[in-house]
Amino acid sequence: MDLSDQDLVEQIKAGDDAAFEALLERYRDRVYRLVISFTRNPADAEEVLQDVFLTIYRKIASFEHRSAFSTWLYRITVNTALMKLRGRGPVQESIDEYLPQFTRDGRHARMVVDFTQGPEKQLLRKEREQVVREVIEALPPDYKVVLVLRDLEGLSNEEVAEVIGASVLAVKARLHRARLVLRGKLEQYMTEPRTRQ
Known part of the structure; x- marks a missing residue:
């Protein structure tokens, strides 16, 4: 037993x-x-x-x-x-450029890529997974910890809040921003021209 x-x-x-x-x-x-x-x-x-x-x-x-x-x-x-x-030192890259940006009248400043139409058609699965790992690695620690605990480890918002010593509201806000950055970087990757080897 x-x-x-x-x-x-x-x-x-x-x-x-x-x-x-x-x-x-x-x-x-x-x-x-x-x-x-x-x-x-x-x-x-x-x-x-x-x-x-x-x-x-x-x-x-x-x-x-x-x-x-x-x-x-x-x-x-x-x-x-x-x-x-x-x-290791500070994270060099700012995440702000990957967050949604709006015009004065409240519209999205750039087109939002729709990932629901099957990203497998745009990226090979292995390549996409590598990009996701790189994006998560580049996140600032406060965002990375929330994303990893919530989305990869499957903890609830309340459990994550207890683990990191923050409010549930703070966890939700950091998680939301981390997911937006992840989406923004994937959007950038999928829309920028690049050469494949």
Whole structure:
């Protein structure tokens, strides 16, 4: 019978190292997947993964079950990954040019590409996926974390808010802007002439 996270946490607090190994095994792949989506670098992801579980081991005694263990783990993971990203330096590109722009009378300043007509006809699937990965990688960390947690990890807006320590309204706003940037960059990619190799 598998023990719950709460049972494992209580056993770890009591000094059971095997319980920590079981918890590590349960979450290792999920944490790595989340971290690699931020860092896009296996060496950095491994380093962050180690830092996350070292932090969990050191701070498990302070975990008070006010939220689910997984939420606490995500919070530590996100904070550790963001510190790693910030260590790389600032994101060079502004996202503003990819957000919708309007004329004074409230109309879109540029035509909006309709993606519902089958983007597979415009891009090969593999190529499109690569572009999406590059767009997500280029997002500022505050937007990237919300997009990854919500759209890739499947957390609810409320869970994301708890993980990043922001309001649900702030999560919705960042998620909306991140999706607009993603759409804007894909629109630019699909409408600009380019040579394919």
